[in-house]
Amino acid sequence: MDAHIVNLKVGLMVKIKRSNGVIQDASITEVTAEKSVVRVEWLEDSISKAKEIDIENLLLLNPNLVEKMPPPSLPRRRTQIPKRELALPRNGIAIRSTRSRAQAQAALEVQIAPNLRMAEVEPVNYKNVSAGRKSTCVRETERLKKQRDDRRTQLHEIRGKRAQEYDTSNPNWEFMKMITEFRASLDCYHPLSTSDPVELHKICVCVRKRPLSRKEKMKKEIDVITVSSKNVVLVHEPKMKVDLTKFLDNQPFKFDYVFDDSAINEEVYRFTAKPLVQTIFERGMATCFAYGQTGSGKTHTMGGDFSGKNQDSSKGIYALATQDVFSLLEQPRYKDLNLKVFVSFFEIYSGKVFDLLNKKTKLRIMEDNKQQVQIVGLLEQDVFCVDDVIMNIDMGSNYRTSGQTSANNYSSRSHAVFQIILRKKDKLYGQFSLIDLAGNERGADTNSADRLTRMESSEINKSLLALKECIRSLGQNNNYTPFRASKLTLVLRDSFIGENSRTCMMAMISPGLNSCEHTLNTLRYADRVKELCVDTPNEPECSTISQGNEINESLEQSDIRLLCEQIEAPSKICDMHVDVSRLLELEEQVVDEHREIQQKLLQWGDADNKLLKMTQLPDFNLETYTNILQSYMDERMEIFEEFDKSLKALRQALQKEEQAAKIKG
Numbered sequence: 001m002d003a004h005i006v007n008l009k010v011g012l013m014v015k016i017k018r019s020n021g022v023i024q025d026a027s028i029t030e031v032t033a034e035k036s037v038v039r040v041e042w043l044e045d046s047i048s049k050a051k052e053i054d055i056e057n058l059l060l061l062n063p064n065l066v067e068k069m070p071p072p073s074l075p076r077r078r079t080q081i082p083k084r085e086l087a088l089p090r091n092g093i094a095i096r097s098t099r100s101r102a103q104a105q106a107a108l109e110v111q112i113a114p115n116l117r118m119a120e121v122e123p124v125n126y127k128n129v130s131a132g133r134k135s136t137c138v139r140e141t142e143r144l145k146k147q148r149d150d151r152r153t154q155l156h157e158i159r160g161k162r163a164q165e166y167d168t169s170n171p172n173w174e175f176m177k178m179i180t181e182f183r184a185s186l187d188c189y190h191p192l193s194t195s196d197p198v199e200l201h202k203i204c205v206c207v208r209k210r211p212l213s214r215k216e217k218m219k220k221e222i223d224v225i226t227v228s229s230k231n232v233v234l235v236h237e238p239k240m241k242v243d244l245t246k247f248l249d250n251q252p253f254k255f256d257y258v259f260d261d262s263a264i265n266e267e268v269y270r271f272t273a274k275p276l277v278q279t280i281f282e283r284g285m286a287t288c289f290a291y292g293q294t295g296s297g298k299t300h301t302m303g304g305d306f307s308g309k310n311q312d313s314s315k316g317i318y319a320l321a322t323q324d325v326f327s328l329l330e331q332p333r334y335k336d337l338n339l340k341v342f343v344s345f346f347e348i349y350s351g352k353v354f355d356l357l358n359k360k361t362k363l364r365i366m367e368d369n370k371q372q373v374q375i376v377g378l379l380e381q382d383v384f385c386v387d388d389v390i391m392n393i394d395m396g397s398n399y400r401t402s403g404q405t406s407a408n409n410y411s412s413r414s415h416a417v418f419q420i421i422l423r424k425k426d427k428l429y430g431q432f433s434l435i436d437l438a439g440n441e442r443g444a445d446t447n448s449a450d451r452l453t454r455m456e457s458s459e460i461n462k463s464l465l466a467l468k469e470c471i472r473s474l475g476q477n478n479n480y481t482p483f484r485a486s487k488l489t490l491v492l493r494d495s496f497i498g499e500n501s502r503t504c505m506m507a508m509i510s511p512g513l514n515s516c517e518h519t520l521n522t523l524r525y526a527d528r529v530k531e532l533c534v535d536t537p538n539e540p541e542c543s544t545i546s547q548g549n550e551i552n553e554s555l556e557q558s559d560i561r562l563l564c565e566q567i568e569a570p571s572k573i574c575d576m577h578v579d580v581s582r583l584l585e586l587e588e589q590v591v592d593e594h595r596e597i598q599q600k601l602l603q604w605g606d607a608d609n610k611l612l613k614m615t616q617l618p619d620f621n622l623e624t625y626t627n628i629l630q631s632y633m634d635e636r637m638e639i640f641e642e643f644d645k646s647l648k649a650l651r652q653a654l655q656k657e658e659q660a661a662k663i664k665g
């Protein structure tokens with residue numbers, strides 16, 4: 001092959017085959033021996049074109065180039081001149097040939113000469129010429145195969161490393177990888193620690209993230225919550241584009257404090273409820289809420305640590321706050337005040353109040369002539385140590401209402417309110433209300449076919465909306481505060497009034513991917529509460545009925561309408577809340593009237609017995625008997641007519657709610 005390359009000179013005209021199959025005359029402009037290629041150029045329509053061609057392909061089209069090369073040197077062979085054959089006579093005696101030696105040499109030259117000429121003009125076998133060389137197609141195929149093998153090897157190595165770092169059997173491992181890479185890209189990570197100072201806020205809003213549960217780990221849930229600093233939490237919401245490309249929507253939220261999944265109850269208490277204990281010793285009202293999805297850690301934080309189904313109430317905020325209360329009572333500045341400690345524990349379920357320390361007795365909420373809210377019949381248990389408090393907490397927790405929701409099989413369907421009350425000579429000195437709110441996912445079940453579930457959900461929605469607006473009004477010192485919009489805010493009315501009132505809201509969030517929607521709802525709710533500013537101080541007051549409201553509407557329904565106007569809720573939602581409120585009022589009215597009639601029946605029975613005994617006398621006055629009996633009948637007919645009206649109104653309200661639910665569904 002090298003001999004061929006030497007004979008290929010620049011400027012030599014050769015024939016080439018173009019990509020369209022046309023044979024074209026071209027001039028060699030460059031010979032590259034290392035790559036065994038030549039560069040040729042030709043003119044086409046006054047345009048100069050060029051191309052690189054393998055020498056092998058060039059020789060196939062130009063066999064004359066091979067003919068012009070010198071013939072290969074033949075190997076030098078030793079030619080043995082055959083001996084002259086001996087002719088054997090018939091008698092067996094050899095007779096030497098008569099030809100001379102010169103004649104034999106001439107015959108040998110004649111025999112060799114044609115062989116030399118044949119070797120000189122024998123055509124070249126191009127396969128032999130190209131022996132050891134491969135065509136462009138073969139080389140390209142081998143190159144692609146090598147690249148493919150390299151890629152496969154590299155991909156196998158990447159998968160091996162990835163299998164060690166990520167569980168690829170998890171269907172959401174790609175999102176997990178994105179979250180891990182995002183966390184690695186964060187510049188700094190400063191979680192909340194016990195060495196950080198405690199800041200005093202009139203309204204404190206914080207967030208607590210719980211760790212993944214055993215059940216979530218078994219389901220291979222991924223953690224979509226990142227606590228990047230002591231007051232910032234990030235939610236990595238998995239999303240997918242139209243072309244099915246997966247990506248993360250990283251949404252940050254900022255609050256006063258953010259606790260990661262390693263925080264314990266004592267640390268949470270130190271920054272949230274502990275600063276509020278001092279308030280009740282200064283004749284103030286303190287309130288602490290735990291808000292969030294069922295299973296996010298509300299009851300764990302407020303009531304105490306769980307070990308299976310058993311709860312250690314001594315580790316909850318209820319007990320920790322009471323422990324600090326007794327500690328402050330021993331200080332000299334408060335010891336001489338002769339303050340006594342009482343606790344109460346009740347729940348608000350579907351607009352009704354039940355005493356958890358008195359066998360779940362139904363209670364009534366009323367306002368006295370001084371517009372002070374009173375819970376009629378609520379038991380206040382006096383306590384003298386933390387053990388007494390823990391005993392009452394355990395007893396009340398067993399009576400709390402729970403049920404199944406769309407998000408959890410064991411959802412708290414009620415708001416549990418635990419109150420620590422300080423009294424001086426039977427007069428209220430200070431009060432600390434600790435509330436474990438119902439799971440916020442229950443509010444999404446308003447489309448249920450079950451009336452009870454719909455009413456539960458409506459009440460939870462309404463109470464959470466009213467609570468948020470009351471807290472905002474407290475922070476902004478607004479003149480209007482919708483206390484009567486729900487039983488929860490009505491009970492806590494005194495906690496929202498006055499300059500010496502402080503509130504803390506703890507938003508509990510679950511880290512799992514399946515809880516992402518509920519987590520975002522919880523954080524948005526808390527974020528709305530945090531959007532506060534303090535204006536000129538004005539004492540909030542309950543609203544009055546505006547002229548645009550119906551005359552028959554109660555103060556509660558009036559507050560509901562004003563609340564809906566303030567949050568710009570749709571009219572259908574507002575009407576639904578008003579209808580449910582009206583239904584609950586009529587239910588309570590009918591039950592009360594029925595109970596009164598039952599008591600009157602006993603009285604009427606005694607009166608009837610006396611009247612009948614009068615008829616047994618021989619000289620009884622018939623006119624007197626009929627007059628008394630007629631008065632009895634008139635009184636009873638009036639009572640039953642009023643009761644009949646209330647009962648019919650309740651039935652109409654039930655039908656109206658049922659029809660509204662069908663239209664909404």
